[in-house]
Amino acid sequence: MTEKYNPKLLEKNIQDHWESNKVYESKIDQREKFYCLSMFPYPSGKLHMGHVRNYTIGDVISRYKRMQNYNVFQPMGWDAFGLPAENAAIQNKVNPKDWTNQNIKNMKNQLKSLGLSYDWSKELRTCDPSYYKWEQLIFKKFHDAGLVYRKKSLVNWDPVDKTVLANEQVIDGKGWRSGAQVELKEIDQWFIKITNYAEELLESLESLDWPENVKLMQKNWIGKSFGAEIIYQLEESDKKLKTFSTRPDTIFGVSFLALSPNHPLSIEIAKNNAKVMDFLNLCKESKAAEADMATAEKLGIDTGIRVIHPITEERLPVWIGNFVLLEYGTGVVMGVPGHDSRDYEFATKYNLDIKQVIQLEDETELPILEKGRLVNSDDFNGMSSEEASSKIIKHLTKVGKGSELTQFRLRDWGVSRQRYWGCPIPVIYKNGEPEMVQEKDLPVVLPELSEGSSPKPLSQIPDFIELDKDVLRESDTFDTFMDSSWYHARFTSSENDKEIFDNNTKYWLPVDLYIGGIEHAILHLLYSRFFHKALRDIGMVDGDEPFKRLLTQGMVLKDGAKMSKSKGNTVDPQAYIDKYGADTVRLYMMFTSPPEQSLEWSESSVEGASRFLKKVWALVSGRKFESFDINNLEFDKNDIELRRKTHATLKKVQNDYEIRFAFNTAIAAIMELLNFIPDDYKDDAASDSNKFCLNEAIIFILKMLSPIAPHICEHLWREYQYDNENIEIWWPEYNEDLLDAEEFELIVQVNGKVRGKILLNKDLTEKEIEEIASQIENVKTHIGDSQIKKSIYVKDKLLNFVI
RNA sequence: GGGGAUGUGGUGGAACUGGUAGACACGCUUGGCUUAGAACCAAGUGCCGCAAGGCGUGGGGGUUCGACUCCCUCCAUCCCUACCA
Incomplete structure (x- = not known):
């Protein structure tokens, strides 16, 4: 009888061992370094599933890298300032500081119970003066x-x-709280x-090993656009209004200008115009968020003021529009209703002129948003949008009514x-x-x-x-966001109270892999990148970018919705850690979906993860490593197949851990290997060659699984007594020679539909293969009397007869 | 409104470079073990059909010998939208 798998006891013992031996404290040495950072949490009180997922991913990679003999640094700390502490303080009549510290204490215990290999000696909290002192210095x-x-x-x-x-x-x-109309x-x-x-933040995106979608979001956020500044003269005044447009080719289609309600001219007009004043007050009943501004009904008011079109000298009305942002461009929009959908909507609503100045090949209804050929544009008629844009800019520059201009969407912070x-x-x-x-x-x-x-x-x-x-x-x-824009750097020197950064900073930076939620794809990551560059320019850090590689994890959902208190659909990870153990929870999290996708919480799958660990336990527990001289062994067909599977699995798992971050498929491969071991190999009466192959499979399985389920693997590793090393000291190597099989399964198709499968020797020629395949009964039936027009052969894989 | 993703069995997901759709799990069904249950073990499990076979990756269209994968279009869901973190 073997001992029963008791995760609770086992995990506590292993964790105590790690802690008392300071296994995960890092310092500079000769090895190649690997700085693995997971986004530090806001200490809300309890760990939620998103944290568990995020931190397990980081820990799996850290442990894997450690086994590959990297000098790994994986710190953890607390993004401890913020609104929730104030809310909790008001609600529960506690001090934000005490509330925060208590939360940190709880969450730290939870993180420890997950078996995360953090270097806690570098812990930091942003609400501590020893941290924010340096933030104040950076600001200065x-x-x-x-x-x-x-x-x-x-x-x-x-x-x-x-x-x-x-x-x-x-x-x-x-x-x-108040329910009052916000202003x-x-x-x-x-x-x-x-x-x-802005320019550098945009350009150096290219050098980053980040997901393309995140780079694209940042690029669009920075929003570099090329166009023209166009100046409109106010009628009967020496004042001018500057507008920015990316489509100077549509200048003959301008039928109005729209000012932001916060534009100085709007405010000035309102002083002597009660209606405009009322309108500006109405605009104040809004929310500062862009999403709200952009979806709000478009409202406007005619100021009565007129400007002169810089080319046609037409009189154009100046409106104030609630959709015009002061922060972007000049705070004045030139309205081209024929070729901009927002302007079109506005013009339709207020009966403003809609002119077509761009034509496409085929008839299309206005507004036409694409570029095309100019019409109704005097000297510029017939030109392409591109040509006209540059000629119009040239003309405006000559007459002093405009110039070429590159504009960024990005605003100051x-x-x-x-x-x-x-x-x-x-x-x-x-x-x-x-x-x-x-x-x-x-x-x-x-x-x-x-x-x-x-x-x-x-x-x-x-x-x-x-x-x-x-x-x-x-x-x-x-x-x-200021606090979290530089913590990655301070982790490296958090023990130094004399200097903000030191030699450790030089050694550890940049972060080799940064892991966090996709919701931070823009703001936090952009601010951190900016901070790093600005710190570089004042000589505080080296390098151009803080995070070399990025992994963005998806959300943890329940019933298709984000877990949140307001929906009442939260699941407390602690209950599962207590019930099944950390290894099961970690395994579940990694197995259920690939990191970048959202993860749908499912209780029964947790059960499945636990079952797999019990199987591993049943295989290894009570068994001791037996040594054989490989030269004295004769491997039969099953032995060779098991060894092939073992080595192929290692190759796949390495690729999944390192290149794809596909932990789910790595685990599936390990499960397959475990299922592949024939039962009689586990028997005491098995042959020496069988036992050798079983040994090999066990060693590989424990090694491969240990980054994900470190406690059980470490425990079984010690018990198995292959060596007296800690399981994390080395990583096995696969033997490429063992991977090749002599046979392969050929898929035979007729017109792209599978009609037969056949096991063939790899040294057959294409001709021989076609001959054999065409003789398969079901294939013959489907070809019938028809002529084979051609056949397509994909080596060692597939043959398609086209009839 | 804008930007970025996602959509595959009853469920989570796999298919990495255009080449067997559904790996690996969960669930379910049947059987074994058991006084019974739990646990465990074995077999089966995309849909329709007795079968032959047909259908099938959000909907519609296209490219290709061949499409989950590429193109067009529509729909649904999620994330971000500068003061939640």
Whole structure:
């Protein structure tokens, strides 16, 4: 009788062993390094399935790389500032700091129970002054490098609670707590000039080993577009309006201009025009989120002001449109209803002229969005869009009414947040003039809240704000994306309280593999890339990019929907870790779907994962390695087949782990190998050659499975006593010579339909194969009396007779 | 509205380079073991059909000897949309 598989006890023992021997603490050595980073979590209190999936992927790869003799660094920490702590603090009357720290404690225990091979000695939390001190320093350095400025921008304002709301706190235009109609309000904020790096952020995407869809999303987000700046003269005024258009070829189709409601001219007009004022106020009843702006009904008002068309000198009306963003381009849109669907919708609604100036080969209804040939465009008629664009730009440049212009969609990064639980922005105001806090005075520490008091914006904490007569402290905190934009670098030097980065940083950076949710494809990853480049330019880090390779995992769903508290469909991973053990949960997560796809949670599949581990246990437990001299063994057909399967599986698993990240198919292959072992090989009476082949299969299975199910494999490895090494010390090698079989199965098709399968020797010629295949009964039947027009042969695979 | 993905049996998924659709699992059915159940073991399991055979990868169309894979088009779901992280 063998011992029963008891994951709970076994896993605890193995984990204690890892911890007391500091197995996963990394330091610089001679081997090739591998920095494997999973996106650190927001400490919400409990691990959710998405975390488990993310961190298992990272751990599998880390363990695999470790077995391949890389010097692996896999740290973990906490993205500890943010809105949820404030919400929880208000709801439960606890201090955000205590709440956060308690959550971290819980989640750390959970992570440990999953058997993740983290180097906990490098742990960091962004809410700790020892971390954000350096963030404040970076901000100061960015400022000194000319990357920081102040400007007004829009926020969601709750007029009842008198607070700024995040987009997610605005529900159907109302504040989530007060229920009051939210207003757009302009306030002064700090910005960082990420747009200085727009070109480089775009270009160096090419050098990254990232999924193409993520690169494409970033490219589109940065949104480089070529076009023209076109200047319109206001009638009876010396004022001008600048517009940007990517389609200067449609300039003869302009029938109106539309200003953003926040454009200075709109505001000026409103001062003397009550109707316009009303309209601007109406526009304020909106939400700052782009998705809401873009889907809102298009509204506009005629300002009564007219401009002169730069070429035709026609008078065109100037409207204000709620769909025009001040932040993009110049905040003025030139309306070409014939060739832009949004302008078309607007013009139809307000009875504005719709002119066709582009024609396609075939008749098409307006609006025509494609490029074509110009019509109704004076001297430019008949030209292609491309030719006309460049000629029109040339003409406008000559007459001083425009010029060629390249525009980015990317906007500068507003980093000010009017919140308590964040990193204080290290600025003081002397007589209203901002000044960076000196390096020696950092960190500016977040003030403690008095017992039981709710978090409040720092502006309401006089002890913090008021420094001296006419000397005030900045009361905003940083966007939490600031915290997460450089943590990957700080992990390497987190033990150093004298310097922000050190020699360890030089050794470990860049991150070789970064793993996280697809939802971070744009913002977090773009900000981190920007930070890295800006830090490089102030001499703090080396290299152009922080993350060499990226793996984006899909969501964990239940019943086709994202798990969320509001839907009440969350599944607590801890319950499953307790019931089945970490190895089963890890195996389930890796087996159920490939990492990049979303994963549908299914309880019964967990059962299946557990069953497989029990089978592995049943095969190995109680068995000891027996040594044989391979030269004395004679392998029969079954032996050779098992060895082929064993070595082929290793080859496949290596490819799946390393190249494809297809852990699901790697596991399926290991399952196949296990199923392939003949029962009599497991018998005590089996021949020496049988036993040798079984030994080999067992060794390979434990090694291949150990990155995914490290506890059970380590335990069985010790018990099996092949060597006295830790299972993670080495990785087996497959023998290419064993992979080739003498025979193959030929698929015989007639007109592309399978009509026969036949086992053939590989040294037959194509002619011989055709002859044999054409004699198969079912093939003969389907060919009948017909003439074979041609046959297509795919070597060692398929033969198709076309009749 | 814009950008990016996904869609294959009852379920999760496989098919890596245009070449056997459904690997590997889950579930289900039948049988074995058992007083019974659980667990375990064995066999079967895309759909229609007695069978021969036909049909089948979200819908429609196309390219090809051959399409889950390439092209066009439509539909559904998910992610992001700059203050959730």
